[in-house]
Amino acid sequence: xxxxxxxxxxxxxxxxxxxxxxxRSALRYALHLINSSDSDFAAFIGALxxxxxxxxxxxxxxxISDNTLCPICSSxxxxxxxxxxxxxxxxxxxxxxxxxxxGLYHVLGGVISPLDGIGINDLTISQLIxxxxxxxxxxxxxxxxTTMEGDTTNIYINRxxxxxxxxxxxxxxxxxxxxxxxxxxxEITLGRSIVNRIPFDxx
Amino acid sequence: xxxxxxxxxxxxxxxxxxxxxxxRSALRYALHLINSSDSDFAAFIGALxxxxxxxxxxxxxxxISDNTLCPICSSxxxxxxxxxxxxxxxxxxxxxxxxxxxGLYHVLGGVISPLDGIGINDLTISQLIxxxxxxxxxxxxxxxxTTMEGDTTNIYINRxxxxxxxxxxxxxxxxxxxxxxxxxxxEITLGRSIVNRIPFDxx
Numbered sequence: 001x002x003x004x005x006x007x008x009x010x011x012x013x014x015x016x017x018x019x020x021x022x023x024r025s026a027l028r029y030a031l032h033l034i035n036s037s038d039s040d041f042a043a044f045i046g047a048l049x050x051x052x053x054x055x056x057x058x059x060x061x062x063x064i065s066d067n068t069l070c071p072i073c074s075s076x077x078x079x080x081x082x083x084x085x086x087x088x089x090x091x092x093x094x095x096x097x098x099x100x101x102x103g104l105y106h107v108l109g110g111v112i113s114p115l116d117g118i119g120i121n122d123l124t125i126s127q128l129i130x131x132x133x134x135x136x137x138x139x140x141x142x143x144x145x146t147t148m149e150g151d152t153t154n155i156y157i158n159r160x161x162x163x164x165x166x167x168x169x170x171x172x173x174x175x176x177x178x179x180x181x182x183x184x185x186x187e188i189t190l191g192r193s194i195v196n197r198i199p200f201d202x203x
Numbered sequence: 204x205x206x207x208x209x210x211x212x213x214x215x216x217x218x219x220x221x222x223x224x225x226x227r228s229a230l231r232y233a234l235h236l237i238n239s240s241d242s243d244f245a246a247f248i249g250a251l252x253x254x255x256x257x258x259x260x261x262x263x264x265x266x267i268s269d270n271t272l273c274p275i276c277s278s279x280x281x282x283x284x285x286x287x288x289x290x291x292x293x294x295x296x297x298x299x300x301x302x303x304x305x306g307l308y309h310v311l312g313g314v315i316s317p318l319d320g321i322g323i324n325d326l327t328i329s330q331l332i333x334x335x336x337x338x339x340x341x342x343x344x345x346x347x348x349t350t351m352e353g354d355t356t357n358i359y360i361n362r363x364x365x366x367x368x369x370x371x372x373x374x375x376x377x378x379x380x381x382x383x384x385x386x387x388x389x390e391i392t393l394g395r396s397i398v399n400r401i402p403f404d405x406x
Contacts, residue, residue, distance in 0.1 A: 011253070028223070032221055044217045044218075047217040050213070051214045065207055
């Protein structure tokens with residue numbers, strides 16, 4: 001795409017580094033910003049600039065937070081004895097939106113992926129392990145993606161957690177999504193959902 | 204969506220003001236920015252901040268430009284006697300990408316749209332009119348959107364341009380898009396494409 005301005009081109013290139021944004025959308029966003037009012041533009045740039053300088057990570061669960069402890073970790077209403085281990089903050093929000101979970105979280109910041117150069121020390125696994133005795137955790141729920149990398153991470157964490165004999169370790173149920181047609185389900189999921197079948201009254 | 208940080212929430216709200224960006228995508232972009240390196244983040248914010256402060260509009264065609272005259276207006280290779288009138292800079296780039304046009308442009312900055320509060324004085328129509336005698340323009344091509352607002356603007360500009368008796372006024376061809384099936388074309392387009400049929404050897 002031939003742009004009439006180097007400054008516009010530079011901005012379009014930067015916006016196109018956002019995940020899933022192509023050059024055409026980036027140009028649309030850039031032109032929208034150019035045409036916005038000065039105050040709107042200042043608010044936009046200001047909010048983005050503060051993202052990096054002013055956000056912190058919760059010292060306990062490593063979720064993004066404005067304070068040392070995030071609202072979930074500091075809430076007296078949450079069950080302090082259960083930790084749900086997730087890959088990223090997006091999953092925290094997805095699970096929160098279900099309204100089905102009242103425990104705490106632990107954000108790993110990724111999953112073990114040698115191809116992407118993400119090793120054990122890049123994740124907050126050791127911080128998770130050290131939380132268990134301090135918080136007298138009773139259950140850890142592994143809610144990592146059901147990919148090869150997610151499973152590798154699951155197995156590694158599971159092995160580390162074995163040092164706590166009284167700790168219950170569980171993982172989120174895998175099976176046919178609600179509303180899905182059996183004939184379109186992949187074989188591995190369908191096979192597992194038969195092997196790991198649940199009592200009918202628990203549905 | 205319940206976010207654990209006010210700063211993040213604020214940034215997501217701002218990003219979601221971009222055209223076609225929802226809260227979920229905005230969150231994805233915000234988290235991508237938080238996780239990016241300090242230098243990448245600074246480059247991103249810097250490029251966006253310069254968008255408003257450092258870009259200018261070409262004094263002749265009102266396209267975005269780094270200098271007083273845009274690269275198209277200042278190019279000696281372009282035909283200085285033809286002006287193509289477009290709504291926005293996106294259309295300049297779309298027409299440039301076809302490689303079929305070698306004249307100049309005039310960016311109106313919108314089309315007449317009373318419902319959106321856009322009147323004649325919000326557009327660069329008077330600047331277009333004053334270009335004609337100065338540049339001794341021979342032809343004006345109206346390449347506005349084929350909507351009601353675009354047609355209204357077409358008619359208004361056409362009437363204004365009538366004061367130059369030797370000026371040729373044309374509009375881009377409307378008809379069946381190349382690759383389209385006749386049976387799916389709307390009736391108005393199909394009807395017009397029969398009325399305005401062209402000699403076979405001009406295809």
